[in-house]
Amino acid sequence: MKKTISGIRGIFGEDLNLKDVLEFCNNFSSLIKTKKCVIGKDTRPSGQMLKDTASATLLKNGIDVFDLHTAPTPVVFRESRKYGAGLVISSSHNPLEWNGMKFIVEGRGINEQELPQIIQHQDILKTKVGVESDLATSYVEDAKKIIGNIENSPKIVVDIGGGAAKGFAPELLKKIGCSVEILNENLSGCTRGPDPTSDNLSGLISSSSERDIGFAFDLDGDRLVVVRNGKKQTPDVTLGLGVAKSLELGYKKFVLSIDTSISVEKFIKEKGGTVQRSKVGEANVIDLMLKNDAQAGGEGSSGGFILPEFNYCRDGILTSGLIASMLGTSEFDEVLNYMESYHQIRDKIKINSDFHDKVIDEIKSKFSKEYSEMISLDGIKGIIDDDSWVLIRKSNTEDIIRVSAESNNVEKCKKIVKDTVELVNQSYEEIR
Structure with a gap:
């Protein structure tokens, strides 16, 4: 299961179950100051089960739930601006067997300070049971x-x-x-x-x-x-x-x-x-x-x-x-x-998440010898020249390390990615 500011994601029935949905939504209730929450889901087969469990949990904690039923993430975000909070049952682009939740407060996704409040156990003291209502959206007219x-x-x-x-x-x-x-x-x-x-x-x-x-x-x-x-x-x-x-x-x-x-x-x-x-x-x-x-x-x-x-x-x-x-x-x-006129190539390497930080630290020392400028804002980015760069970082949504590179020369870009992927694999072998 992945637990990040991008949301909770897992394979339903394996590492993501209804008890997890109940726990995370119970915790999310404490962040909903308005006591109102918009909810919607994508079209995944497991979506209705997760949405029903999430809605029941929010209602139990005194949150009024406004149901958009099947609705895109941007529609739930848009409506949550009016009500104060939102919940999307989705794992976005992941395969169909996956599902998850995206948490919205004050019209935006949760940040790094709010994530621990959702994934760490806490007790919620309810004052009343919430009310559930269907919600019609003005998204299309607003966008027009x-x-x-x-x-x-x-x-x-x-x-x-x-x-x-x-x-x-x-x-x-x-x-x-x-x-x-x-x-x-x-x-x-x-x-x-x-x-x-x-x-x-x-x-x-x-x-x-x-x-x-x-x-x-x-x-x-x-x-x-x-x-x-x-x-x-x-x-x-x-x-x-x-x-x-x-x-x-x-x-x-x-x-x-x-x-x-x-x-x-x-x-x-x-x-x-x-x-x-x-x-x-x-x-x-x-x-x-x-x-x-x-x-x-x-x-x-x-x-x-x-x-x-x-x-x-x-x-x-x-x-x-x-x-x-x-x-x-x-x-x-x-x-x-x-x-x-620019060419960007993105690749990914399946690596056990327990080793992600160690691999990136190992790469950092090797990048420092090869590139004159490094940026460690998110993973490690090596600046090659004015038109070329390479970035390695651990994924927020999958058990992988991502490699991205760009250049205004496609062959140069391919070589950068090939060499970096080999470097990541080599570093992984060395620390295992």
């Missing part, structure tokens, strides 16, 4: 106000991936003026996996060949992948397009995760904006945004564009509308060409 109307009626293919974006992403795109075709609307018979960043999206690539653009979502609707001209774009391109639109709207102050492409940072600075870097993870990006009053940003590894005035989370649905509004403009082509 941010995006506006599109005049040229772009043709768009949307791959739902059988997830919770069904009924939300297509509706928003239609309402702002797009012509929409839908793929993989339901989980039954879905032709791709839950994570569009790792799937080849062959169906979407084929269907979008005669359309202006294709969008693919993960199971809970916070991740977005773009397909353009028969090519699956990197997650950093999704973020870069969202950033370009926010620059167009006049925003200048950005926060990016440390693993986000240097191309996004350079594009922002060329347009007169400023950039600060955070640890990887949506909650870390949001935390730095709130501390510094940043106007936009996100993390490249998940294609997660964040617009704080609308939502304190990655919002793939809103981002799809913002990108659609740029189609046919010179800004869209400019940012796509700019981002495509």
Whole structure:
């Protein structure tokens, strides 16, 4: 089971059980000052059982529960701003046998100070039993106000991936003026996996060949992948397009995760904006945004564009509308060409989590001899030159160590990743 600020995640029936849901939701109740909580789930088979257990626990502790039923993560985040707290039953892009919970307070994900209050046992003294109500959301109308109307009626293919974006992403795109075709609307018979960043999206690539653009979502609707001209774009391109639109709207102050492409940072600075870097993870990006009053940003590894005035989370649905509004403009082509001139490769190595810190410490000493500049904000990042870097860090969501690298030369990028993966494996063998 993974217990991080990204949420609780595990394989349901193995290392995540209903008693765990009861325990964590019991603890979460103490963080809900308003005594009100919005709840929603994605489309995983185990989702209803977990949601019923979570709701019952919150109700027992005097929390009024507002049920969105099946709803994307961004919708739960949006509504939680009105009620004070939220809970998403999801493990986002993980395989179907996984499930989990994302905890929301004051419209944002929990931070590192609040996590221990959820994962460490505590007793809750209830004053009364809460009340459960169904909740209708104004998410689509609220998002439309941010995006506006599109005049040229772009043709768009949307791959739902059988997830919770069904009924939300297509509706928003239609309402702002797009012509929409839908793929993989339901989980039954879905032709791709839950994570569009790792799937080849062959169906979407084929269907979008005669359309202006294709969008693919993960199971809970916070991740977005773009397909353009028969090519699956990197997650950093999704973020870069969202950033370009926010620059167009006049925003200048950005926060990016440390693993986000240097191309996004350079594009922002060329347009007169400023950039600060955070640890990887949506909650870390949001935390730095709130501390510094940043106007936009996100993390490249998940294609997660964040617009704080609308939502304190990655919002793939809103981002799809913002990108659609740029189609046919010179800004869209400019940012796509700019981002495509850089090459980023992400790899992962399965390593027992008990050894993660030791492996990273071992790598740190080796990096110090090879690179003139190192950044230890999150894992170890070695700066190779103005256009190239490498980062190793332990995952917040899986039992792996991640290796990311970038360069404006694709062969150079491949070599950096290959050499670093070998170095990680070698270090793991040495300390075991």
